């Protein structure tokens with residue numbers, strides 16, 4: 225029972241990351257630099273919302289309190305969200321938006337790859353499906369990082385700046401807390417520290433090709449995945465996303 | 479829909495003069511009459527080519543601008559399932575736009591040139607996308623009515639005499655019927671929901687009904703190039719015929735939903751075997767076409783802003799591709 229509760233919490237982290245990142249990418253609609261890119265980003269957003277539905281749907285079943293994917297997405301406030309801080313940040317310019325997608329996709333690529341071996345077979349199956357999608361997201365975003373880094377002077381400057389801005393939000397992804405440890409011990413989730421090697425290798429290779437400098441390791445922000453302290457942005461995301469469900473609480477179907 | 483035939487002007491076209499030219503035009507018309515498909519490398523009269531460029535580019539622009547009113551609700555979709563469906567639909571529309579721009583390029587114009595015309599405010603797109611989406615019901619209404627009207631318009635275009643356009647329509651129509659169904663489903667859910675949801679659905683229908691009827695373009699009596707387009711089989715059914723068909727199909731659907739169509743003159747006419755309906759407010763239509771609809775400025779502004787803000791990105795992509803090319807050559 226306690227184990228179900230922990231798994232529920234862990235699945236919220238996965239689901240909330242996909243949901244909030246998908247939300248941010250869907251904001252790019254009508255704002256992308258080219259039509260093809262608009263289509264690509266909408267496609268990524270669609271994948272992420274699909275992942276969120278699977279993770280949250282499963283979370284709701286484990287919790288056993290009658291909450292489905294929508295109850296979890298639309299009826300929790302900031303205090304109960306469990307996404308990493310990095311997904312909450314505003315898109316910023318295209319370098320920032322695509323840089324964020326790159327850094328997270330590189331993490332998800334490692335994570336889902338490892339989760340395929342999870343003792344929780346349902347989670348493993350979701351990871352398997354998501355890995356295919358994330359492989360594409362990683363390649364797409366990585367190619368942009370290279371183009372922008374090794375493009376014009378302006379694009380190089382913007383891409384480097386985006387990396388500097390985002391870097392302090394990457395540490396949270398890899399720093400295990402008690403829940404991560406418990407999941408690892410139960411054979412459900414991998415050792416986060418070990419994901420780091422693959423992530424470093426992959427990110428460094430892209431940065432090198434992009435002629436970008438890896439930002440110095442400094443203080444890392446945290447507080448999203450454990451819900452200790454989210455960014456101010458999350459409240460606005462939820463206010464917008466949850467508007468209809470909040471404004472029409474009597475509605476039973478949409 | 480998307481092919482309202484909004485602007486009669488395609489520029490001066492030189493008439494066939496010599497016997498040889500007249501003969502060539504007659505042969506072309508004979509092919510059309512024999513239901514042959516015209517392909518990009520075939521000879522075609524300049525007027526035919528320009529009419530198609532105008533129609534297909536307006537159609538493409540409509541798909542692209544049409545992403546905006548629905549995009550307005552993506553971040554606020556009421557359930558994750560609805561959000562996913564809406565994203566998929568909008569992605570389809572972007573695909574339609576790209577596909578149609580390619581069809582247009584087979585006629586010898588560059589997409590960049592067409593997009594420039596749109597952003598400069600010189601090109602037209604369907605008037606319907608200059609109306610705002612104020613409530614979630616509007617997303618359903620767009621699917622049900624706007625995509626419904628699009629299907630009505632595009633099904634005959636599958637038999638258009640110009641091959642690339644006809645083939646584009648076959649592919650697009652399949653997706654439009656999914657769009658129409660999801661829209662109808664949204665409206666049905668609202669219509670069967672709480673009193674507040676029902677009100678939302680009715681209010682939305684009240685706002686969208688007449689603009690939806692305007693999607694088929696001006697009445698045949700005012701439609702400048704219908705006759706020539708029909709002769710060339712670019713167009714197979716007239717604006718008024720399509721509009722009538724749309725009304726006939728949609729009224730029973732509204733009845734099933736328990737929604738009232740905002741037209742006091744609407745009634746079944748057993749003699750005609752069609753619904754009679756009240757006069758379409760054409761002055762509003764012409765105002766919207768002239769750029770004074772509720773959202774004309776905003777729609778174009780948004781497209782322009784994205785285009786401007788994306789300039790450094792596109793430049794970087796080009797610069798990178800050039801560096802690559804030079805490196806590959808050096809290697």
Ligand SMILES: [Fe+2]
Pocket residue numbers: 541570571574650654
């Ligand atoms: Fe479309």
Ligand SMILES: [Fe+2]
Pocket residue numbers: 571625628653654657
């Ligand atoms: Fe559509």
